[in-house]
Amino acid sequence: MLPLGPAQIPALIKQARALEGAGQLEQARAKYANALAIDARLAPAMFQMAQIDFKLQRFDSAAGLLDRALKLKPGEQALWGLYVRVLEKLDDRARTASFLERAKAAPLPPKFVVAMQDALTGSRTKSRVDLGGAPPAEVQKAIRMMETGDPAGAVRVVSALRRSHPDVALLADILANAQAVLGNTAEADAAFHDTIRLAPDYAEGLANYGAFLQRTGRPTEAIPHLQRAVKLMPRMTRAWVALGAAMVPADRPGPQAEAALRKALALDPKHPQALLELAQLQLQEHQAQQAVETVRAALKAGADPEVARLCLGRALAELGDETGALAEFDALLAANPDFGPAYTARGGTLQTLGRFDEAHADFRKALEIMPKNGESYRIFLLAEKISADDPLIPQMETLVEDETVTEFSRANIGFALAKAMEDTKQYDRVFTYLRPANDLTRKLHPYDIAERRDRIDAIRTAFGGRDLPARKVAGTSDFAPIFVTGLPRSGTTLVEQIIASHSRVTGGGELGYLPSEVERVLAGPDHVFHDIDKVSDADIARAGKIAAERMLALHPGADIVTDKSVQSYLMIGPIRMALPKSRIVVVQRDPRDNLLSIYRNMFAPGLHLYSYDLKDLAAYYHLYEEILAFWRAEAPGWFYEIRYEDLIADPEAQSRALIEACGLEWEDACLNFHENKRRVDTLSVHQVRQPIYKSSLKAWERYGSEIDELLDALGGDYARKD
Structure with a gap:
């Protein structure tokens, strides 16, 4: 192999960008590093490597790269802007003060310098928490474990610390987040409760708990915590993002959810998750063209490529471009054959086109990969008649009672089981699953008919x-x-x-x-x-x-x-x-x-x-x-x-x-x-x-006293006669 030379830099940068766009961050970083080895003054490569380090939570490494790049290009605002985000994560007062002194001496517009100063010191972006005697080195060790992808190690360290320091909110918060990453929902919930009990005004704890509740299908519970977090710390971008995401399924009017996401984007115009959440909101509001544009901006900003391209495919399907949508789903599955949501999305699109056999295969694969994803069961059975001996039925019956399955998924499974009972003509068992599924959904999404x-x-x-x-x-x-x-x-x-x-x-x-x-x-x-x-x-x-x-x-x-x-x-x-x-x-x-x-x-x-x-x-x-x-x-x-x-x-x-x-x-x-x-x-x-067909006529007669409540509320000729 010939040694690397300056003529190969454009090809290396092109390869790096392609890898980064495909979500292969480590491989992309290596290509940028190769380019930098050829030309040590290549500031754009340093910037791209710093962005990758930021995404991978290697904040010290990102800061070092930005320091080198700023010596070469002290007037480049993009470098300074990324450094602000890095410093928000590091929460190092000395580093922040040094950074601001350098910024004031750099050839930058005064308004830009003031904006950076406001972001870092004008309003709090980090809470000051009391360690209550807990050894800082051990606390930092647990935090580093979380940042480097070792939540189990963090649980071990923090659990030991909490035995001696049970009243430190930060330790409870670290434990909660580690348990959440490990998928231990009940343990995470308990630790988050401890966090808020110990420090009701700990903004990050409130934001972390709210984001956890939103992710686990409890948006109505999430909103008050997130609203409290942004009130305490109005410049906490991630809390605004989580608030906007929670407001959508909680049936807050679309403008309220959008306002929260727009606030996040005002703080950070290229925040990938804020852009992605906004695209998904636009898709739900049937603004498919806007969703396509926003999700493409999210991809450019570095959003999770799988989730973003999934959203893009759905938006294209909404626009009537099923060919483009299926191409996106096909590409996702070619890159990752185990990406279950893409099978569900492709199956749903194939259903809308009447291609039910192909959809059947996709849903079966999705359920094999994501056996606890209730939505896949429900959407699958919308266009599928299930037989009494199908193994999906006992599988769903087990899952609907499984407390480790999210409430949202259990509600979906309940509706799917009710449909299975319909398909198999077990009408006396339909409401066994239908009523709890509705009750659970109502709990997740309260409603007042007075509206x-x-x-x-x-x-x-x-x-x-x-x-x-x-x-x-x-x-x-x-x-x-x-x-x-x-x-x-x-x-x-x-x-x-x-x-x-x-x-x-x-x-x-x-x-x-x-x-x-x-x-x-x-x-x-x-x-x-x-x-x-x-x-x-x-x-x-x-x-x-x-x-x-x-x-x-x-x-x-x-x-x-x-x-x-x-x-x-x-x-x-x-x-x-x-x-x-x-x-x-x-x-x-x-x-x-x-x-x-x-x-x-x-x-x-x-x-x-x-x-x-x-x-x-x-x-x-x-x-x-x-x-x-x-x-x-x-x-x-x-x-x-x-x-x-x-x-x-x-x-x-x-x-x-x-x-x-x-x-x-x-x-x-x-x-x-x-x-x-x-x-x-x-x-x-x-x-x-x-x-x-006529089978849907007078279907209500199959359910006897189960629907008396409905008939009595309808009243008149519809009420059940004694």
Whole structure:
């Protein structure tokens, strides 16, 4: 082999960057070191090596590399910025003071120097903790063990120290974090409790506990700890990141979660985890294009490449680029054949495309790799009928009682087991798993039905008695989408599939752009609706145009696009005002079957939180009926209603009437909707690929007294008669 020379530096740097992008940090660092061995003045290589050392928690090494680089490039702000992050981790007063003196003498903008000084000394970024007589060298030894990947060693050292120093919060915190890394959830939880008990204002302890609760599926419990942490230490970036991540599944409004993540990014614009959490929030909010851009920025910033590319694949699938999504998942699995989440994600995407055999293989592999991941069981069984002798059933029965499995996973497994009991016709055992699964989910995501009552009242106040059909909004778009709406599990997916099988129609799925836009126009920051008479034509028309642009950007060249956002029925009036040529179809279903079907399913975190309590389901249904009656009176003729039971009983006549109501000419393809190969991303992913069947009618009758609570809450003709 020829000796390395200057001509080989570009190739070495290119190889290093590729390895770093693939997450092979040690190999990448070695390539940068080779380049530096050729040219000892190569500051960019020092910077890249320092970044890698920072990710690997080798903070002293990173500082040494940055010292060398700054001698060569004292005005390079990126070097100084990374050094600030290193010093925050080292928490060395003498080093920090020396650093700031050097910064003041360097050729840097004064505002930049002040910002660094504020970051390091203006607000606390580290708590001062009392060791209470514990030997500092032993404490540092435990910390180094954590930093170098030896949590078991840290447990041994700290456990010994705690016998002599049981009241030192820092020792409890180190122990808690070490136990968490080892997967000892109960032991970690107990140690975190000790940490907070011993030092209620220890910001890092609060942040660590909050992040632990968020990671282990207890976001509602995490939020108060994280809020306390950022109040005590407003510049603790990682606490803001964990707070934003916890707020998403805990059903805090999207803006609150985003605000927390934006705060983290204001402190550190290239914080990889903050960018990654923001991308996942955007994906959940159906902002798929923004998610793609954000996750790519996260990858560039050094986010975990597997998690980030998994998010990228899901975002591409949401945008309708299934080929790109599958390519991302394939690449992930080629690099790491044991990366279970990629099998689940690829299986879910294949389900939406109707490729169930391939999806089956992926889910089975995911469950083999991640046997305690409840979500994989639930998603798998959405499109799979399981047999009574399938070994998955006893496996799930064991896991649902396993206290080492997270509550979130156990809830998912409970829903999966209820589905397995349905599949095997053991109807007397369905509620054995279904009720605890719902109760557990409700515990994780509390909900107050009064919130819905307030929302319905606000809409009625804003739109009631205004003679909406008489108002002709000027400047509206001619775009004419078809909105299919109703309660979840009412048959909206089936109805959309029938319509989308028409040659002029492109099925959009659950977009929700126009309802979101009109609410942005109609409601203030306090979410209180404005009087519609006081909202200008220009604002209403603009909302329609923005939604039209977003829908057509997803489906360029489409003639008619459907939107199956189930919440559209709330905004029937303003939707038709913003896009007068649109059509709205409301799907109705016997509430006993409809609500039971909702109760039998688990939804994405933060969505449909009323669905985990039978009384709340009935109350929610009554409010749904109330708002539809309101729109019938205030906007007569602005929407078409179809009953699921009628459609099942007479598919052709009902489908013809539906297509006519949508302003379309009849096409026989609309009766063969199950042959439509378009992507379907809903809980009905399997059913919509089948011809119409009647087995879902009067399914509520199978459950006897288990649903008396629901029937009594529905009241009237639905109540159980003695």
